[in-house]
């Protein structure tokens with residue numbers, strides 16, 4: 010797997026040289042799927058950046074628009090046979106000035122966070138354990154919505170991390186990105202494990218240019234804990250799962266998630282048509298390109314309804330919004346009487362009962378205190 014780091018000009022050029030122009034990124038790009046314009050694909054963007062760098066192209070509105078048409082889903086990077094760090098190039102280039110005229114302020118991000126605050130004004134801040142070496146990386150959205158994150162039988166302390174800094178990285182604010190990454194790494198250094206419930210935060214932190222590479226091994230997703238348990242749902246339920254793009258870029262597979270969901274007693278897991286298709290809401294893309302985001306989101310909503318599931322699960326706060334929005338719109342536009350509920354998979358698993366401890370050895374190797382902390 011490639012890790013997004015802050016690239017210098019020659020690294021950007023090396024990455025562009027690596028592109029064999031095979032076009033495989035076209036087939037996986039959700040934006041291309043909607044607008045069928047080669048300039049919006051990773052290959053198209055790389056070629057335009059190259060043209061700007063060597064003076065063959067002059068920056069104009071059309072080029073800026075196509076460079077801005079990106080969900081940062083990283084599907085192009087994950088599927089590139091030549092190992093081009095496509096999104097790394099895009100983020101680095103924003104810093105170097107090629108994208109200079111694209112709005113790079115964090116205004117939209119701050120606006121989104123203020124709106125979230127208003128939703129949870131009356132809610133109390135959740136309490137977490139003290140003195141645990143398993144730290145929770147609370148993402149900005151969970152923090153603003155004051156959502157409590159729990160794993161059955163595991164003591165978790167809130168690590169009080171700063172934002173994962175992906176919103177700054179994708180806006181080319183590498184100065185802030187680097188500052189936050191350094192701060193967060195210091196906290197990671199003090200922990201045995203750092204557990205995430207947001208796919209985007211996990212993917213972003215895994216991509217940090219770590220000073221101590223061992224710190225990366227401490228990063229786990231909450232599903233890693235549940236591989237140790239046999240679970241049972243209190244009621245018979247049909248569930249489905251939307252795979253967030255960043256869960257894949259964080260190194261988690263759909264198979265892993267399906268294995269957990271399929272093993273829960275009283276749960277009938279059904280695979281969504283195209284479970285890995287982007288929901289269209291990446292970051293502030295839905296504000297900048299509402300037409301494309303709406304179209305992708307609606308397709309996702311219809312796929313969920315066709316699955317006939319009682320509950321649609323996912324593991325990214327932005328995807329949770331998107332699924333709720335798309336199902337609401339499907340109900341409104343197509344007059345569906347019954348739509349599935351949308352739920353964070355972490356919450357769903359925590360509601361299940363543990364009926365046995367799995368015989369498989371724990372995949373969580375880094376925690377010294379694990380045996381004392383996990384009580385079944």
Ligand code: SF4
Nearest residue numbers: 028029031032034089
């Ligand atoms: S998949 Fe990779 S090598 Fe192929 S065109 Fe896209 S960026 Fe270039």
Ligand code: SF4
Nearest residue numbers: 038079080082083085
């Ligand atoms: S990150 Fe996603 S949206 Fe952006 S160019 Fe790559 S595949 Fe397309």
